[in-house]
Amino acid sequence: MSALEIQNIRKNYGAVETLKGIDVALESGEFLVLLGSSGCGKSTLLNIIAGLAEATSGNITIGGRSVLGVHPKDRDIAMVFQSYALYPNLSVARNIGFGLEMRKVPVAERDKAVRDAASLLQIENLLERKPSQLSGGQRQRVAIGRALVRKPQVFLFDEPLSNLDAKLRLEMRTELKRLHQMLKTTVVYVTHDQIEAMTLATRIAVMKDGRIEQLGTPEEIYDHPATLYVAGFVGAPPMNILDIKVDNGSLAIAGSDLRLPLPDRFKAVARNGTRLALGIRPEALRLASAEPSCRHALPVRIEVVELTGPELVITARIGQQKLTACLAPRAKVSQGDATTLAVDDEALHLFDPATGRACLA
The missing domain is CATH 2.40.50.140 (Nucleic acid-binding proteins)
Structure with a gap:
């Protein structure tokens, strides 16, 4: 049974069709990167998976259960956005554990989950700080920690490194790779950066104009591009x-x-x-x-x-x-x-x- 299955997803805004029949199935532990330029539909697809937007037609299943019409909080997913979206008045510890707090998770269990996530992300010494006292990379780690404590079936990342400078992006990319290798989580990750896609993904879906141009491993995408668009988009300098x-x-x-x-x-x-x-x-x-x-x-x-x-x-x-x-x-x-x-x-x-x-x- 697939951890996540996207079946013929279409999305219309009036007469404009932004997603034109997307089909992808992810096994447990896969790291899928949705790669493409702005306007290709990758963030729209991620929002539909998350429940932040409704598909015009098609179906999405998580763990074999259809989630169309299911509220985002009940989909067993966690999402990390491009903006850190931290509560400025709360400490790092409370930001990480806020979702658990809202679900009435017992204090002892919540504190352990926060400490475990902070240890994984190497931010144990920051738990009492406020977001304003953190660097951009540290804030992004807190946002990732808030997702980690949920222990969802699927993690969704919407261009989480775009706001970081080049050095921090490299560090966080390595950190995300390390976390995925340790936790074996199922991830859907949106980016326009083909270097991020090549280094992080187990499979890449290159998107253009609401369609998947090619779906394959980084090696397949690079060595055997299926279209001129993929050939020109993946690679620096391009083919x-x-x-x-x-x-x-x-x-x-x-x-x-x-x-x-x-x-x-x-x-x-x-x-x-x-x-x-x-x-x-x-x-x-x-x-x-x-x-x-x-x-x-x-x-x-x-x-x-x-x-x-x-x-x-x-x-x-x-x-x-x-x-x-x-x-x-x-x-x-x-x-x-x-x-x-x-x-x-x-x-x-x-x-x-x-x-x-x-x-x-």
Whole structure:
């Protein structure tokens, strides 16, 4: 039995359909990330799961029980919002235990639950403070602690790290990963940050325009993007997308004289004369100077060189099209250089630009 099952959920606001048939089933202990840009429907879906919004049609079950029409407090869920939503006049301890207090949980049991949550979150020394005396990261830990003491079947997180600076976000991301590994809880987590999605999730649902573009593990999403949207959204820098034409067993790069051999795995699906999109991840490219016999060589002219620390990111031109590559940080290249990049056969992806779908061998 699934811990959470979302069945053909649709949501209309008048004539506008914001969710267009969402189907997902989560087993106990899964960490599902709803990933997408603003307006894709991910927060709307989370609110429907939480009971803060009603679906137009479809069904949601938690632990095998339909929760449509069930009040949020009776759904056996706990939610952590983007804003911390702490009571400023209450101590950290009372903020964490407030939900239990409202449910008339005995004081001794409530205090133990608060201490256990504080220990897990490493905030035992903050229990007597007020929220105004805490940093942003500490406030977010208190908000998470308030959810933890509920011990619900499903935790819901709505962009909980968005208000934190980069360093704190990294720390809290690691903390959330640690907590999930320890507690084996079922989590639905909303974010627009693909790094958060890749590092936290056991599965990612990439959403666009009220639909799930692709549902899979982080490795599947990254290594085998199902659509052009997923290819461009997941990855930093995003995947290079080049216009090509299949021409007598080769891939002719539009705007240049370059032809690449058509990988054998695509010969059955890439018909001669068709126009396709070629996807290459920037980190799959490397300098070809040490590989004079590489199968796929791309002559480029470098326009921009950026050292990020761990890598050198170059923006180059291949004919009239732009190409980004992530090279070793001490690679000997400069702006204006003409050089050649190499890429392996398995790092090439083909997409149908008309449908946006990947050409699967």
